[in-house]
Amino acid sequence: MGEELTLEECFSGLEEIIEKMQDTEVSLEDSFALYEQGMKMLKNCNQKIDAVEKKMLKMNEQGELEEF
Template identity: 50%
Template sequence: MPAAKRTKKNTEEKPNMEEFEGLSVEEAFKRVDDVISAMQEDDISLEDSFRRYKEGMDLLKVAGAMIDKVEKEALKISEDGELEIFEDEE
């Protein structure tokens, strides 16, 4: 009988945006630094380490989304010197 194959499910969850609402990119990265510092403590439990890891990853996703939004809204200068809103050509 063939061995059962494991399939990798997409378990990536979207972060709870309400938890991070109102954060700036700088504040999100500061919180990531705080998470990293906490994870480096000698007395952190495995459960707390996993919880903080998830929080850090969620913060990075949120910060990345904010950066993407700003990039899409960035202004560009056209050939005639006018400012135009950058439009994603996807």
């Protein structure tokens, strides 16, 4: 996960992790590793969403930022 992923790639990766964790053949140790990987990916998604929300502001006539 060294390269920068798009938001869509992050969501897709999270879905894959969830599917793997639901497999009854996955060991407890592997489940913890998948959980950790998923939490990192979720944090990355949240950061991307926060960045988009900040861009969704516009400046009004008084020079103040307001929601778009």
